Amino acid sequence: MQLPVTTVNSNRKISIQRMLPAPGEILVEPGQKVEALTVIGQTETPSRFRIIDIARQLGWPDVDLDEVLHIAEGESVTINQIIASAPGGVTLLKRSVRTPVAGHVAAIGPTWVLLETERTPTEVQAFISGVVARVLGNRGVVVEANGTIIEAACGFGGEAVGRLKRLVNSPFEPLSASALNEDASDSIILGGQTVDEEVLREAEKWKVRGIIVGSIDASLLELDPPTKVRVVATEGFGDLPMSAYTFGILTSLSRREVSIRGRSLHLSAAAQPYEPPIILATDGSKKGGYSGSSQPEKPTPVTEGSRVRIIQGQHLGASGTIVNIPAEPQVLATGIIALGANIKFQNEVVFVPWANLEQVA
Numbered sequence: 001m002q003l004p005v006t007t008v009n010s011n012r013k014i015s016i017q018r019m020l021p022a023p024g025e026i027l028v029e030p031g032q033k034v035e036a037l038t039v040i041g042q043t044e045t046p047s048r049f050r051i052i053d054i055a056r057q058l059g060w061p062d063v064d065l066d067e068v069l070h071i072a073e074g075e076s077v078t079i080n081q082i083i084a085s086a087p088g089g090v091t092l093l094k095r096s097v098r099t100p101v102a103g104h105v106a107a108i109g110p111t112w113v114l115l116e117t118e119r120t121p122t123e124v125q126a127f128i129s130g131v132v133a134r135v136l137g138n139r140g141v142v143v144e145a146n147g148t149i150i151e152a153a154c155g156f157g158g159e160a161v162g163r164l165k166r167l168v169n170s171p172f173e174p175l176s177a178s179a180l181n182e183d184a185s186d187s188i189i190l191g192g193q194t195v196d197e198e199v200l201r202e203a204e205k206w207k208v209r210g211i212i213v214g215s216i217d218a219s220l221l222e223l224d225p226p227t228k229v230r231v232v233a234t235e236g237f238g239d240l241p242m243s244a245y246t247f248g249i250l251t252s253l254s255r256r257e258v259s260i261r262g263r264s265l266h267l268s269a270a271a272q273p274y275e276p277p278i279i280l281a282t283d284g285s286k287k288g289g290y291s292g293s294s295q296p297e298k299p300t301p302v303t304e305g306s307r308v309r310i311i312q313g314q315h316l317g318a319s320g321t322i323v324n325i326p327a328e329p330q331v332l333a334t335g336i337i338a339l340g341a342n343i344k345f346q347n348e349v350v351f352v353p354w355a356n357l358e359q360v361a
Helices: 054-058 197-205 218-222 244-252
Strands: 008-019 039-053 082-085 096-098 103-108 112-125 130-136 140-151 154-156 158-166 187-190 210-216 230-237 257-262 278-282 307-310 319-324 340-345 348-353 357-360
Touching: 008 112, 008 130, 008 244, 008 278, 039 054, 039 103, 039 140, 054 082, 054 096, 054 112, 140 244, 154 210, 154 257, 158 210, 158 230, 158 244, 187 244, 197 210, 210 257, 230 257, 230 278, 244 319, 307 340, 340 357
Parallel strands: 158 187, 187 210, 210 230
Antiparallel strands: 008 140, 039 112, 082 096, 103 112, 130 140, 140 278, 154 230, 158 257, 257 278, 307 319, 307 357, 319 340, 340 348
């Protein structure tokens, strides 16, 4: 049986692409060791534009820009530069169009010119500590390492790197505002079941870099003003406890540097590639192989001994191992007959239909 797969593993190969939003300058070389906060490349991206209506300024609604324009797409212009003028007549009496600001000709339309007037410097960091495996031209690099990968379900705020600090004793315990103080500054906090706006505002006050919990309420994505704290939820939206298996792996990472990406489809811009929420912790060694996607390297059918997690129904969020796979469909408490597997959770063995399971790789 082939199940959907999520990666929750403390010993996996990692290979992650770090891409600039536009062609730029790459600052590292293949084989170079980098830290998570090492800047691997820099570029400039357009941040302000100005439209010049050539037809209106020349008083010529049906203007043919090929006849009047003195510039081409891609050129740079200075302030007060003549970029278009009406043909014929005395030069001094010609109607002309001058640039109101300096800039770069980003596009030319049927009757207008779009000037890019301001660019914003952008830097991209390595995100994980490891080794630069490849340089992808002037667009990015691949950083490789070995360590822990936990694919999360949702999140918001973007990326953060910091030392992991556990502030709860159980995956069922919600993170409280009173647990936060100056000791949490610049840390990634491991919470339990969930987090609310009060906690986020308190975390922001103490300059917490990020929070990892089991679940979040979708309303947190619409906070006004938005919180500066990055948040990753391992199980999803709602009020779900963190998987005990995931909580155990994260607890083992206490006081180690972790990298988190909190991002949800709900917040991703149409022009921006979606990068799934994730939690990474590396030992800095070059043993790449993980693609950074939400799929495992080589999905394999589940068998006896495979680790699985319940994704709906009774025991939601619990993780366990397959004890055996009955050949015949079983009758559930609801009266439904379904194929599935007997799963061991701690000292309990429960039959769970395949539709309620995902594989943990």
